[in-house]
Amino acid sequence: MEKAKITPKQLFVLVVLFEIGSALLVGFPVGLKQDAWIAILFGMAGGVLLFLVYYRLFLYYPDLPLTSYVEKIIGKWPGRVIGYFYIIYFIYIAARVLRDFGELLTSTIYNRTPIFLIMTVLILTISYAIQKGFEVIARVGELFFATVYLMAIVGFFLIIFSGLIHLEHLKPVLEMGWKPIIKSSIKETLPFPFGEMIVFTMLLPYLNQAKKAKIVCISGMILSGINFILATIINIATLGVDSFQRSPYPLLSTVSKIQLFNFIERLDVLFMIYVMISGFIKVAVFYYAAVIGTTDVFKFKDCKQVSFPMGILILITAMMIAANYSEHIKEGLVTSAVYLHLPFQLIIPLVLLGTAFIRSRIKKASEA
């Protein structure tokens, strides 16, 4: 653990940027057609419940990150093993997000640039930030938050004034009934992005006012959820269900449709800036969690020793996880949802919470 303290405001900003991060690129549950936004609503509700589990764990051990209190709850060696797996999980997701980002750039603008170069440049930037410490990441987040929201508001009004919104695309509501919506909420929108809040169990001890953790994180999740829903509705209303389903990056297609006064057009740059910022924050958070997790589990003295090698590891993982984009997406939405997100986001935390609860009861009983 590094000696850093962040304010509730900074945590809020990080949560929002983190949650809407790559979700706005690849996270739309397109299988649901015009009802995609309902699934996000459910996913958000589920995510908040899931966060309450993480929060209870945090309340039991307010000064420790996940990898430390796992050892306290289930014993030294099993705890270390679980902590080790969590580190790998964080590295994997960091690599996934980095790959998402690289794929986006290579498939849209930099067709002839190797993806490796693009990802290397970004990971170097992030490792520079990690080297500077968590406080700096939080402060950079504040700067970026303002930038992102300024752009989002400008973009929002431009879309409206361009007359692109056709709300009739959103009808009929519940064409396929509730069942696919609930299924997709559990499989798609809950684990990604809302369940990824698990990474904040590593970072909550840095908050300088522990009491505000709950309200800050939940309001951050709700704000990002609302943004996500808004973006989905705008995308569907602008593109229509058909293009929405087929477009690899629906938001990019929406933004590039803006045309105003024959002058304001080709605003892909706005989207690019957004992608870079959100990619940066999201990878940085996972990367940092992996770094402090490693220092914690392997008892390094200084987390800065680990930061650069960890960056290389993430970069190589990002290169290796998939041969091409479709494999990458399928792996993310299908395989990792069942085999990774489910245990790491839901099962292990629940088991930990149960054990911690019983332990504290036993302790109380023995004291009494």
Next chain:
Amino acid sequence: MSILTKMLKKKQVQRKNDNYRQKLDPSKPEELVIQKDYSANVSRIEEELGHSADLVIRQINIGIVNGALLFIDGIVDGKGISEFVVETLMDKQISSREVDVFQYVMDQTVALGSIKTITNWNDLYNALLSGCTIILLNGYNKAISGETRGGELRSIAEPTQQLAIRGPKDAFTETLRTNTALIRRRIKSPNLWVESMKIGKVSQTDIALLYIKGIAEEEIIQEVKERLQRIDIDAIMDSGYIEQLIEEQTFTSFPTTYHTERPDVVSSQLLEGRVAIIADGSPFVLTVPALFVQFFQAPDDYYSRFDLSTSVRLLRIISFLIALIGPSLYIAATTFHQEMIPTTLAIAIAAQRENVPFPAFVEALIMEVTFEILREAGLRLPRAVGQAVSIVGALVIGQAAVQASIVSPVMVIVVSITAIANFSTPVFAMAIAARLLRFALMVMAALIGFYGIMVGLMIMAIHLCSLRSFGVPYMAPLAPFSGPNQQDVFIRYPFWAFKDRPKFIVKGNVVRTGENQKPKPPKQSSHKSDKLEENES
């Protein structure tokens, strides 16, 4: 960095003691103090100053006691010495042996404002070399030092670096006392404290530390003092030396101390809880802690109305961005993202660039470097030839370079806008940062287009967020963000809402404006005008 420090360490040679203080052997206490025999003292001073030509020694005789008057010619007020010291000393004659001559001279003869008794050599040299007059009397193991500093000095002139349309027109000079006086005249509060110290082993430069007790945070004052006391260097030629020795981080192109030549700026910054450092011999005064946003605040912002100053400030921020990323945007757009440019313009640019043999990056680099050379040459040129350079610059760089197909006209426009935009940053140190980083961003843009620019800006943002100035985060109040502290960032609030001192610097004494300061029209006057209208009708 660590390798660099190691290399420096190996080369380090034991420093010699160039300071007369350390020449004295502390084990022989009799060498440290002034002796009773005045002629021995005088000859020792002569010897130790190497019989310097500017040392003036005048023998005096006050009745029964012999003595000498010493001063350094040129740095003293000669008229004052002859009128208030020599003349009065010659008038008085003591014949009685009972009177304590030393006390008598001090109390009754030397007609100077500030007078001190000195017993050791250290103080004697300090006083003598900073322009005091020393009186040594036979039979006394102490000396009198009278404050007679003076000599030829530059008078207060108008500021040359930080110009303002409206506002006071005086600037600091090279004299420490004049500079403190300029601030003292503006803040007539007993809480304005001036501390002094000497820095520089050889030069013994006077440094003054100014702050307002009760507003400035004790921690910051202590920190500044500690850093100043740590300085061990031969000489301080300008406050720039101090700046580089006390700043938090060397490897940054952003200034983490603020310098100005305007006493009004220093005064207002003192009132915001900052600490000012004045070095003798430098017309630039340092203030710390310095924040990033502070470098976009010009003095006019506070002297003109808030709407005007706000819009001008926004303009300044935009032009800083232009100065930073202007050429790199052009490079990226023409090299990688032609689809971003409106079609007609794209065709026009392509037509212009048809004859230009270089890629956009090389073209931009040629122009930027040429411009920087022109600028530097313009700065160093003797004034008489200045005009020649501007003609050459305008004609050759502008017209001829385009006609010779070395650069395209659009590039000339881009470079000129960038150059002009760079001058609108109120503080030169910040403008230089943009100037330097511009080249790095140009390289990034040439390599990978907009993505490169974004990465460059991100690294810059990370770097800025990691900087601190005397413990205060450099990007405050943007990151860490603070709502109530936005009074003086992008928008300069009207003075009635301009309530708080920056809270990152001041913690206790925060409020600076009273309640109900918003101007309102008096109610009666409106009645009067109504009545007038009624009468007219």
